[in-house]
Amino acid sequence: MRMRLRDYTASVLVTMLSAAFGVLLLQGTAVLTTLIAGDTIGEKESVQVALSLVAAVFFTIAVYVGGVVTANTVGTVIAGRTRVIALYRLVGATATSLRRAVAVDGLIVGVVGSILGLGVASLISSVSVSVGVSTGAIPALSYEIFSPQLVAPVIAVVLVTWLASWVGSKRILEVTPIQAGAAAVEPSQEETASRAVRNATAFTLIGIGGVLLAGGVLLGQVSMLGVLVGLLGGILSFSGIILGAPLFMPPILRLVGRMLGRGPAGRIAAANAIRNPARSTRATIGLVIGVTLVTMFAVAAQSYVDIINASREAYPADYGDSDQVLALTITVFAVLFGFSALIAAVGMVNNLSLSVLQRTRELGLLRALGFTRGQIRRMILAESIQMSVAAVGFGLVLGIIYGWAGAMSLLGSILGSDFSLPSVPWLVVVLAVVAAGVLSTAASVAPSRRATRISPVAALAVE
Structure with missing residues (x-):
């Protein structure tokens, strides 16, 4: 089973934003570290450590939020397609195979969105630093915008998106073939x-x-x-x-x-x-x-x-x-x-x-x-x-x-x-x-x- 492309539009956008967020965190922290290196406050080792901790915290939050939102989106899509999933079950498809198909879709979404996010973040950082230097808002220093570390948020977001799709598709296990003849049923309060x-x-x-x-x-x-x-x-x-x-x-x-x-x-x-x-x-x-x-x-x-x-x-x-x-x-x-x-x-x-x-x-x-x-x-x-x-x-x-x-x-x-x-x-x-x-x-x-x-x-x- 393959979900329709429009069902994943929001997931691609969320994945792109999550990856861009992580990349911007690394690039922004690098710029900040360079800027404050010569200041009195920047000479304090604790400030440098604090910046690294804040970047790690924000990045973790970004990946976590992206995963939660993606899992919630996948769950919403599947809840609305209960009858279609039940029809697949009726003609012989297993819940495991259907769930695996959704997870593969999630992996593809993660790869596409993360690559787009890397490109968007790099463009934003490059333009921002160039404008800042040309206008005198920041001094003309050697800013390390591009580094091998930027691969880390891309990989992290891909893995989290794949996992979120797997978790969000858990509802497929609850869909039975008998539901093919009825509308989607949501669990009651009881x-x-x-x-x-x-x-x-x-x-x-x-x-x-x-x-x-x-x-x-x-x-x-x-x-x-x-x-x-x-x-x-x-x-x-x-x-x-x-x-x-x-x-x-x-x-x-x-x-x-x-x-x-x-x-x-x-x-x-x-x-x-x-x-x-x-x-x-x-x-x-x-x-x-x-x-x-x-x-x-x-x-x-x-x-x-x-x-x-x-x-x-x-x-x-x-x-x-x-x-x-x-x-x-x-x-x-x-x-x-x-x-x-x-x-x-x-x-x-x-x-x-x-x-x-x-x-x-x-x-x-x-x-x-x-x-x-x-x-x-x-x-x-x-x-x-x-x-x-x-x-x-x-x-x-x-x-x-x-x-x-x-x-x-x-x-x-x-x-x-x-x-x-x-x-x-x-x-x-x-x-x-x-x-x-x-x-x-x-x-x-x-x-x-x-x-x-x-x-x-x-x-x-x-x-």
């Missing part, structure tokens, strides 16, 4: 709650990750290596959140949905989150990832600025000339975490669009029962709003926690700062919230218009 092993694993990961995250913050007060412990804790805890999301996200969505009114469209929108927990979670988790990333990096960057300023006041001899380094570091990493947010945004928009388009049959049934096109659109809009509110609220909480923990675990010791509360740049957060709302609404409303243009009879005949 089935989701009864998955004892999955749920126990999710809560175990959250618990262990939370302990490691706290340990990283404490270790960060005496050593910058605490950021590595915090990174592991963040990955484990967020993996547990994603794994357990079908269990606790639907109730949050339903609570938000009740605030949208008691009309037919609002009630159905609120009930859909509980009736189809897997589908609503797939559509929501991309937005959670995006908001978490943007908030996390914004809080970490603001905490970084605050700690630098506090250290400059306490140790003016060591940090008195840090203005240029501070500005350059923030600029470079602002571009880099922007790539991470873009990765999550692409996955979010793709999953929301696919989720609506794959519900053509369901929307046709509602039309046959008397719903007008306007009511269908209002229902989709209500679902989009409830997903946006729930995901944004959840993502803000996670982002503030992760951003503060990352800043404290890395900078708590090397800059001599005291234990402090999170620094939240509310302007950035508000802009992220507005962008998330616009993206989620546009991603849901546009495909819903296409779906409602089909007559109820034709929609009910859609496979």
Whole structure:
């Protein structure tokens, strides 16, 4: 079995962005290292080590996010093609062979996207350095933009994409030939709650990750290596959140949905989150990832600025000339975490669009029962709003926690700062919230218009 090319468009884009992110991290760190080498702050070995640690952390986050988004995209595509997969099973294809075919497609997507990402990142870096030197923004030094190390992010992204496709295609094992004569069936709330092993694993990961995250913050007060412990804790805890999301996200969505009114469209929108927990979670988790990333990096960057300023006041001899380094570091990493947010945004928009388009049959049934096109659109809009509110609220909480923990675990010791509360740049957060709302609404409303243009009879005949 081979998926259609358009099913993988978002995955290719996510893979390209992930690879470009990793390559830019290495190139940006090399440029920063060259720039600060002659400064007072740059002479500190701890600063050089900190830059390397930050690059490693950001690269790991980029690859991890790309893998999660790719796995979620593949899972969404397969969920919408349950009947087609069942037909393959009916004519003799095994679940293993079908899953292997999806994994091969994922490997191809990884190779193509990574090569494109390497080219895009190299072009951006070359042009940026050339413009910076010609305009006098940065001195004319010998910047090492191209190095053999750039192969590492390309290989890493290819392997992660292949693994994400394999993990995302696990649903194929659950598809039986009998489903060839029926529409795609999503697990119910009761089935989701009864998955004892999955749920126990999710809560175990959250618990262990939370302990490691706290340990990283404490270790960060005496050593910058605490950021590595915090990174592991963040990955484990967020993996547990994603794994357990079908269990606790639907109730949050339903609570938000009740605030949208008691009309037919609002009630159905609120009930859909509980009736189809897997589908609503797939559509929501991309937005959670995006908001978490943007908030996390914004809080970490603001905490970084605050700690630098506090250290400059306490140790003016060591940090008195840090203005240029501070500005350059923030600029470079602002571009880099922007790539991470873009990765999550692409996955979010793709999953929301696919989720609506794959519900053509369901929307046709509602039309046959008397719903007008306007009511269908209002229902989709209500679902989009409830997903946006729930995901944004959840993502803000996670982002503030992760951003503060990352800043404290890395900078708590090397800059001599005291234990402090999170620094939240509310302007950035508000802009992220507005962008998330616009993206989620546009991603849901546009495909819903296409779906409602089909007559109820034709929609009910859609496979």
